Amino acid sequence: DTGVSQDPRHKITKRGQNVTFRCDPISEHNRLYWYRQTLGQGPEFLTYFQNEAQLEKSRLLSDRFSAERPKGSFSTLEIQRTEQGDSAMYLCASSYPEQETQYFGPGTRLLVL
Amino acid sequence: GENVEQHPSTLSVQEGDSAVIKCTYSDSASNYFPWYKQELGKRPQLIIDIRSNVGEKKDQRIAVTLNKTAKHFSLHITETQPEDSAVYFCAATYGSGNTGKLIFGQGTTLQVKP
Numbered sequence: 384d385t386g387v388s389q390d391p392r393h394k395i396t397k398r399g400q401n402v403t404f405r406c407d408p409i410s411e412h413n414r415l416y417w418y419r420q421t422l423g424q425g426p427e428f429l430t431y432f433q434n435e436a437q438l439e440k441s442r443l444l445s446d447r448f449s450a451e452r453p454k455g456s457f458s459t460l461e462i463q464r465t466e467q468g469d470s471a472m473y474l475c476a477s478s479y480p481e482q483e484t485q486y487f488g489p490g491t492r493l494l495v496l
Numbered sequence: 497g498e499n500v501e502q503h504p505s506t507l508s509v510q511e512g513d514s515a516v517i518k519c520t521y522s523d524s525a526s527n528y529f530p531w532y533k534q535e536l537g538k539r540p541q542l543i544i545d546i547r548s549n550v551g552e553k554k555d556q557r558i559a560v561t562l563n564k565t566a567k568h569f570s571l572h573i574t575e576t577q578p579e580d581s582a583v584y585f586c587a588a589t590y591g592s593g594n595t596g597k598l599i600f601g602q603g604t605t606l607q608v609k610p
Contacts, residue, residue, distance in 0.1 A: 416597070416598075427600070428598065483545070483547075484530070485542075485598060487541075
């Protein structure tokens with residue numbers, strides 16, 4: 384499968400724990416995006432990378448959230464001290480250089496108990 | 497602000513009828529408008545997109561129209577089939593330069609009755 388992949392697909396954690404998600408974009412895609420989707424809503428932009436540089440973060444993104452893309456390939460999204468309100472689907476998307484079309488991964492569904 | 501409004505939130509049609517979903521956006525600088533289809537538990541899948549230099553685009557049973565002056569765009573599905581049942585999201589790019597950040601509408605749940 385040469386599409387965007389995400390790991391894990393599901394994560395259940397207790398409030399206060401840290402979690403980390405991974406996204407592998409489509410090969411040669413230099414742009415990588417993280418979105419969050421709650422039930423019944425559209426995806427909400429979190430942050431964006433071009434190669435290894437994080438170029439934008441949503442104002443809604445708490446300082447408990449951090450994302451990295453150290454080598455310009457895969458990316459990780461870490462949530463520290465999780466809260467029940469963090470329960471959502473975390474989607475990753477990638478795109479070719481200078482092209483707007485974003486391809487989404489299957490998402491990581493997080494449940495915070 | 498960054499906002500995309502989508503209507504209706506739910507839409508039920510008989511198989512073979514047409515379905516229309518409408519979206520409005522707030523940033524006049526937006527220049528790319530994709531539509532995604534999302535089936536339950538699956539990833540959003542791009543079904544069609546349009547750029548600001550084009551007023552209409554068609555792909556088989558699916559078409560999208562864009563009115564930049566009024567800042568609205570619409571998805572048209574003709575000859576609907578049960579497999580068209582899903583949640584549809586419109587989106588628009590926001591931000592300076594060409595970051596490609598997408599702001600999504602709230603979604604429309606389309607039900608096609610056989």
